[in-house]
Amino acid sequence: MTLKEMMSQRHVVKKYTDQDLSPEAQQEVSKRIDDLNQKFNLSMSLKVNDDNGLSSLAKHFMSKNATNYIILASKQKSDEADEALGYAAADLMLYVQSIGLNSWFIGGTYNHKLGQAEHLVVRSIVVIGHGQTSGAPHRSKSLSDVSDYQQKSYPEWYKQGIEAALLAPTAMNRQKFHFAFNDGKPKLTVAPGSFAMIERGLLKYHFELGSGRHLNE
Ligand SMILES: Cc1cc2nc3c(=O)[nH]c(=O)nc-3n(C[C@H](O)[C@H](O)[C@H](O)COP(=O)(O)O)c2cc1C
Known part of the structure; x- marks a missing residue:
């Protein structure tokens, strides 16, 4: 199955079984992380069988067996690094769904x-594992809530990109967020906040995967 198909299957899962990640899965995810680190100059890493990833609140009251996770880290804090971490995290979440x-x-x-000893800027983590369930679709805004899309005026790929963005996780x-179509180019605006660039x-x-186009602004 393709990563594109994974967008509608991925949902947040907080409770996991005690099944370990297979050595193959660990290897595949680590390889994907290495490639993304290289491409975007990031410092992400995979931790397995480690129950240090969550705050104690999340560990004790919100989760089960959340002991495998990817640390989303960069060497320096910047908008560019945050955006790259969000982009890489989307790729990793859809990739793990596909395996x-x-x-x-x-x-x-x-x-x-996390990351203090290595002097890294850790912005978030992504827990991965064998879910007790596969989660459920999030409640979603509509196309018209988040864009200027109009059927007669805009191309189909623009609509498909926005629909894909509506499947993305947000804090x-x-x-x-809002998409606008200006001079043949889509433009994305995200409301300010500490997660805005990651989002x-x-x-x-998600937009690029859904539309098959680059979001170059
Ligand atoms: C930037 C960001 C920060 C998040 N922070 C938390 C968090 O601190 N605790 C938590 O339980 N979930 C957190 N989430 C998970 C979201 O609540 C979840 O992705 C959202 O409800 C949408 O659901 P979905 O992932 O099924 O699409 C976060 C998600 C994003 C994108």
Whole structure:
């Protein structure tokens, strides 16, 4: 199955079984992380069988067996790095879905001591593993809530990109973004907030996968 198909199958999953990640899965995910680190100059890494990833609140009250996770880190904090982390995280979440795993993006309730020893800027983590369930679709805004799309005036690929962006995870499922079509080019605006650039990366990845076009602005 393609990554594109994974967009409608991926949903946040917070409770996992105690089944380990297979050595093959660990290897495949690590390879994907390495490639993305190289491409975007990031410092992401995979931790397995490690129950240090979550805040104690999330560990004790919100989750089960959330012991495998990807640390979303860069060497320096910048808007560019944040956007790249969101873009890479979208790729990783859809990739793990395609190899039969589930995921959970955590921007707030992770262990904020992660990465300190290595002097890395850790922005979020993505928990991965064998979900107890496969989750459920999030409540979603509509095409007209988040864009200027009009059937007669705009191309089909633009619509498909926005529909894909509506499947992306956002913090607290807020979906505070807007697409506008200017001079033949789509433009994405994300509402300000500490996760805005990360969300921009997540949304951009989904838009590009859905539309088959680059979101170059
Ligand atoms: C930037 C960002 C930050 C998030 N932070 C948290 C968090 O701190 N705790 C949590 O339980 N979920 C967190 N989530 C998960 C979202 O609540 C979840 O992705 C959203 O409700 C949409 O659901 P979906 O992932 O099924 O599409 C975060 C997601 C994103 C994109």
